[in-house]
Amino acid sequence: MPAPATADTTCQEYEKVLTAAQAAAPVLAAMPLTERAGLLRAVAGALRTQADELVPLADADSSLGVPRLTGEVERTAGQLEMFADAVEEGSWLEAIIDRAGASGAGPDLRRMLIPLGPVAVFGASNFPFAFGLAGGDTAAALAAGCPVVAKAHPAQPRLSGAYARVVVDALHAAGAPEGTFAVVHGMENGRKLVTDARIAAVAFTGSTAGGRALADLAATRPSPIPFYGELGSLNPVFVTREAARVRGKEIAGGFLASMSLGAGQFCTKPGVLFVPAGYGLEDLIAAEAATAPMRLLHEGIGTAFRAEAARLAAHPAVRPLSVPEQDAADESVVRPVLVSTTATELARCPGQLLVECFGPFALVVTYTDDAELPAAADLVDGNLTATVHGEQSGDPVAPALLRTLTGRAGRVIWNGWPTGVTVGWAQHHGGPYPATTSVHTSVGVTAMRRFLRPVAYQSVPDTVLPPALRDANDLRIPRRVDGALTAAPVTAPR
């Protein structure tokens, strides 16, 4: 079935969407937390109910396969429910009460976080559901109380309309104000969103080039807004000598599985692996590398992969580990490419070799001396993740390396693989630029923080205060009162 032609959203329709989002903002902000949580649960339920309709459309768009996409719908629904629970738990409000006299002669001062306003969401193509129209960014923004205007991804012509309808209908049925969620189509409308005075923040997941262009555009606004971009990441993995000795074969297999998961189209794909020379890991990887063709998300990604993998494979500093000939028939079908170099050669031209190649490509770097590892870690840019494979005993290099990598990544992994991002309280999916353009996460409960700003109320009467800051604490949320954390009401007058 050929992809339907999706027309760009017209100017009139765009205006209608933005006006509705602006009107929905105060209504959504004032909605009781249990009702707001109910909206998220309604979308989760609708996604589960209508997965059978949506998954085939997503598969036709992305070629990611029905099992993986079915799992992704469940992950997306679970993510919405996690935010629903967090909304009710209420610690994200960061309520702080300093009663009169708490700080010297100060007045009664009560601070909490409030929603920023309408958020523009640019989803990714590699996770059509989980990072798509009702993915993590949308769920976090709605949880924070912000309406969402999502830009449809051009690589999802079949899914976008149906996915949007499920979300809009579910929100409507659950009592959300009109304008809580809408989708716009067309690249020019995406740029309009980023500079629109009615948009209060942007969340973007995609390429470094595309994200940076929009971030730069956002910076030119008369009134700047936060731009939360999750861009590129190499996700380096370091294997110590001791780990290579004890479980080299297991590591080689784990690496190959992780780098080719989803045809290498995870933002957490390990793109570079550092191994000690002389333990045969390169040979194991070369021998076990899959060479069967994989279908990438769309032709543009296939073409870019072929060009970039070929450029890297032809670089004078690298030698092939597994460089199968690519088929000419279909640009979007590719075979995995693995090449290697040495830490010494890498140090001569890191900027040419340490670049993200989206798809099933990886670079294996051999080192001969443990002292090369910290220097190698310093060569990599900011990353979503960095991984160390080591042994707890007799492996003195590992702890120091872990500490060094903390400066280079948002998530540091011990003896695991970066692909697979748990959705929970402690997750951090972000990292120094270009991994993200901010210090925030796009996955996990704390992702809500991106769409909130503090307000302090000074000497405001209890009845006029938002419920979260009233003495009674009817919401039973955790608060800091006169410096101490408590979920109790403020009872005795000071």
Add this chain to the structure above:
Amino acid sequence: MPAPATADTTCQEYEKVLTAAQAAAPVLAAMPLTERAGLLRAVAGALRTQADELVPLADADSSLGVPRLTGEVERTAGQLEMFADAVEEGSWLEAIIDRAGASGAGPDLRRMLIPLGPVAVFGASNFPFAFGLAGGDTAAALAAGCPVVAKAHPAQPRLSGAYARVVVDALHAAGAPEGTFAVVHGMENGRKLVTDARIAAVAFTGSTAGGRALADLAATRPSPIPFYGELGSLNPVFVTREAARVRGKEIAGGFLASMSLGAGQFCTKPGVLFVPAGYGLEDLIAAEAATAPMRLLHEGIGTAFRAEAARLAAHPAVRPLSVPEQDAADESVVRPVLVSTTATELARCPGQLLVECFGPFALVVTYTDDAELPAAADLVDGNLTATVHGEQSGDPVAPALLRTLTGRAGRVIWNGWPTGVTVGWAQHHGGPYPATTSVHTSVGVTAMRRFLRPVAYQSVPDTVLPPALRDANDLRIPRRVDGALTAAPVTAPR
């Protein structure tokens, strides 16, 4: 005494400072929290001990007077001590532990905040101590574990050197690594700091024009960093009909005192006052307005004030309330200027009249219908503060107005005045642009959040984890473990 000529920091010295700051970053980050708190307390102690030396220098630079500046030293010392206490309390680390299995089949994941790295601080001239070299931004950055490179304000030629020396010596004596704090001089060095790859964040307090220029410069970096600017604010005050009736005279007096505090050079100066027509508040203000000359911070501010106040007083939409002739002798000595207009006229040219005029200037706006108030509130840009004077009974307009103003300001005040910013847990000194360029505060404990970023550790052995995330919780800090807030250690294996 003529101001000493302060030479710009040389290239060699600048390099030395930045190299030292970069080297200090990991040492400071790894320092036990009690020791880090000790550094802040040492600076506080040194400021108190050497106040007698510093205050006259600050007075010679700023003309703010010895009593006010003596109080400001105490405020600055207290602020450092507040951050020291907060560092030890530890909730700012936002430690979150999801043990293996806490979220479905997820691995052990532990998240906390870590320091960003060296911070460039641009202090303000209107609070030489509290927003100066060891003011709120520096205290918050050091508390977060970040070295500080402060740019000396050109209007503090006498104070800067001595102030810096007190801070550097105190830090050195308390065991801080070399490079924890340094000062650079010269405008070009300020611009260099903003684009320096070794600087991880910028904190700025000053004018909208100056701050925006540096923010735009920061946005052009190959690797963008957060720019935390506290820029301009009008701080509107709204007086309801009922409040004007009950305590018009008290309000007029309070307003005049607040707008002329520190010669109108507070960032929270109420620059515009909305009063109901027919209650005589304009006449009271005109009659009671001070006309005695006031010395501003420096000649440049005096010249800018004269020009802007004259422009506003000559605007066809305004009439004079108190527009004394300015003296020709000394540009930096000025007399307060007060003018008025109507809400109707204001609505025709808000961009021309609702502008910050730094110094003792204010605009009084009369309204005839309560319905004009929400519309008037919508005309003002983002602000640090917004204030309502109302009566709790028989004043239905006040609660709605308070809620509207929440969208326009970072701190909403009931029956008080915006000048005077308590330093404590609940303070928020920030607001929608141009009040600040971010969603963060520059005053209060939560100001630390600007200089931190999250890192998650996945399956990392307990002994390798930072102390804040180890099972034992020896630091006794509040943490979220498997979703629940607790200060207890993680005991039972899951």
